[in-house]
Amino acid sequence: MLVAAPLPLASPVVAQPVSRQVSYGLVTGVAPRGTRRIVVSARGHVLADRPLRSQSFSLQVTLPIGSESVRVATLASGGRRSVSVVRDVLGLPATATPRGVAQSEDAFLARRVRQLARSYHGVAAVYVQSLTAGAGAAWNARARFPAASTLKLAIATTVLARLSGAPPPGAYVDDLLRDALVESDNAAANALEVWLGGSTSAGGARVDGLMRSIGLRDTIMYGGYELGTYGRGIPLRAEEKPSFGVGKYTTAADLATLYRAIWLASGGRGPLHRSGVTTGEARYLLWLLGRVRDTPKLDSLVGRRGTVAVLHKAGWIDAARHDAGLVFWPGGVFVVSVLTWSPNGAGTSSDVLAGRCADVALQRFRRLPA
Helix, strand or coil, rough: CCCCCCCCCCCCCEEECCCEECCCEEEEECCCEEEEEEEECCCEEEEEEEECCCCCEEEEEEEEEEEEEEEEEEEEEHCEEEEEEEEEEECCCHHCCCCCCEEEECCHHHHHHHHHHHHHEEEEEEEEEECCCCCEEEEEECCEEHHHHHHHHHHHHHHHHHHHCCCCCCCCCCCCCHHHHHHHHHHHHHEEEEHHHHCCHHHHHHHHHHHHHHHCCCCCCCCCCCCCCCCCCCCCCCCCCCCCCCCCCCCCCHHHHHHHHHHCCCCCCCHHHHCCCCHHHHHHHHHCCCCCCCCCCCHHHHHHCCEEEEEEEEEECCCCEEEEEEEEEEEEEEEEEEEEECCCCCCCCCCHHHHHHHHHHHHCCCHCCC
């Protein structure tokens, strides 16, 4: 008597994480009928191995920080098994899952930030804040600086607010977003502004409108980019200001506000989410920032303190050199923006300052309760 071979097990359908997005470790989806166990792994290590009593699954795992392929395996009777692999996921710590916190100035960090900023031979501005604990510090954070390429992130954010979901790989807008952020290409940034409004000036006006709506008080896009160039609340003041003419400008406080808004939107929270940036779009935008390899700047020292992910966008012209972004570490996430200007030209000393500010912040936040 012939016994029919058991039917093969269909692959699980994974809803989260999503390829080309960041993930805070939530794994959800639907398993094939008959599944008895589900196993999640990454880098060859099992992150979860659980019995399954229904077809749907939702597991919180601790993903390694960094780019990953997440493997979801389902096991059924008779030794049957199936696997789905989600590639190109940027794993972030679950401790950094977006939530609202009250901000407060940390006196020790404020002294260190002030010392570092005032040691720069020119004009500097710094803003740092733990987004998971709320503590932070600032120096000269309301002073306006030439924005350079830092506002390409504002363009990208406005584009995503107009889309219905993150663009698929290889789509026109996807290519432009990658080139504008990862390669800091001016022509791509200009093309995105034209896509937004029909011209760089009209597109820039749309960018300015969205930025104002989420609380950026001292930021102006001012059209396109030239081609061929590349306890108490935290006090926000302008201690000293660089001297420059008409053009794009921003502040350390405003750049920090933008990064905080993108991070909140990646959890379905905050003003950007209410303005049309979906959770998936924000996670895609953070994934793009994770591909930036403009180093060493904010990331020059923090990597020596353990596993971190620095998601950032720098900008520079002859007289100004900046970096701003989010630093994720096992204990959470903080935002940091460091702007510099020198009439004699801003060089690698600006990058050194950025790296020191990020490192001082990480060391301090590690000692504070989350």
